[in-house]
Amino acid sequence: MKTETTLTAAAAVLTGAASAAAADAAAVNDLIAKIKSADDAVRGPAWQGAGPVGAPAVAPLAEVMSDPHFEIARSAKRAIEKIARHAGRPGANPERKAVEAELIKLLSHSNANVRRHAVWMLSEVGDAAAVGPMAALLADAEVREDARCALTRVPGSQATDALRGAMDGAPEEFKYALAESLRARGETVAGYPSKKLVPVKQTSVKAEA
């Protein structure tokens, strides 16, 4: 009898999980369909209300960021922002971790715009688990500057260590940027002084005599 009850309860959990997954999938499909609409009256409320759809929608939305219709691509990008910011609310750590995990996966996406957006979103909701994958982008010529900025925002010694660790193999010019990040985090860096006050851009406009 006891075994039967346990099995029944387990089946109910599985059924519940399956129902939740089905509901998630339906919500994601509905969101993606609306985001792909050419009508902003459909698309706009969809991306604006994307937050509660959560982590399952992150990867499908990242694919829509490559849509040739620039307004659809932008809507997908903004939907991911909504999801990350919703998940970042106080008391929603499991949701935040789920979104973080999906964003980390996007750091190896073939589209640089997706990688760039993911690393910036992780600067808002990523924790120590995201630092290593974010730091890997410091070697990615297309998005290394965004990764540096994003890591600068993430608190904790792991991010500091990652920025310092990247100094070794970085291109010489990028070491100045890494040094700027480290100093912004209160670290001491030998060499590679700030270039913020160094002018470089000449005008072709002339003063008249």
Place this chain on the structure above:
Amino acid sequence: MNRIHRRSFLQRTGAAAIGATALGLPQILPARVLGASYTQPSAKDRLNIAHIGVGGMGGGHLGYMLARQSRGDVNVVAVCDVDENRLASAVKSTGGKATPYRDYRYVLERKDVDAVVIATPDHWHACQTVHACETGKHVYVEKPACCTIEEGKAMVRAARGNRICVQVGSQGRSQREAFLAHQYIANGMIGKVHTVKCWHYATPSDDNPVPDSEPPAELDWDLWLGPLPWRPYNRRYLHGVFRWLLESGGGQIRDRGAHVMSNALHFMDADRTGPVSVETKGRIPTRGLWDSAIDMEVTYQFKDPDWTLVWAQPGEMVPYFDRDRVKREGIREGYGAVYYGDKDKLVVWVGDGQVYTEKKAVEFQKPAGGVDVPKSPRFDHHEDWFEGIKTGRKTIMNIEGGVATAFLCVLGNLSLIVGRKLAWDPMRQEIVGDEAARRLMSRPQRFPYAL
């Protein structure tokens, strides 16, 4: 007019500066005097001014300074812009006498520049102000002061640490009827103020979005973006319309909120305080590049003393009482604020270069022993800045006031961005209890355009 000539002023204050430093008093002197290579004051009596950003409001500032130059008050020695067409036009307006620059850091390298007027898009204000302070230039910077909380803190540190006179361009505080409204409220005529409700018309939406494209030849897109993350050019970013993007402008709450709420903080003597909570409801555009709220209502709760500030787009507009004057002077009734006290209320219209208030405040005679409130010389915001430079006294819209006002604007948008009420520690100037929102207090800058 008993004008203080710069050379004689420097000769007098240069000697006095040692004493001032010993007493821990502000010591405000031009860069040329503070520089290590200084030997004698320049042969010129007049402050040397450089303009960074010469389109839009920047063009207005340049015109103002050129008028002062013609009266012998200042020298306009440099103009700077990332748009070559605007720069060429500015040089022409100076009669070809000002040196043109694309990169403002050349301006800051010049030892003969005493002060800069910064009228660039908002995302540049903090970097350029901090850098100007660090190179010893006095600063007039357009409002709103900053785009993030950390930027604002850096601006205050830089101004204080380098003893720089900063005036933020919320010029409403300097207007005659703002002074009269302030005086009326400060003297208790409406009682204890418990609520200030601002109204303002909506932020426009980008109803004709366009794809990204190549930047025009005259524009240095990299330098326009400056500290913002790199992205392709889109003509919906500029000029002027940068105001409707959260990153570079922030909508009406930052553009005009930096005027109307500046006056609220000033009248409430609240520059050194801040709200304890901020809650925003709003409607954001469904399409286009511009992402600032079209309509919004932000409620700021202040404590000790307790009062409530409400920024509302559109809110409840109060028509000005004199329709003839509205037509005659072009009074922009689309924004303003109502101050509610426990005895009465007072309406203050507009809030920037125009400020109007009710007759009862205009006609009010301060009684003997009444409360004095700050007053800009000749009700001129720039004149107040010059006086601040020359005397070392705080300007009416000093960096602390400018940053406190900008924080209201920033927090109002942040609450909408994260979609929740924010708790704010006004003493530590930090968001509390919300790690993700806390991270948005800063925005790391793209190299090398760092604070």
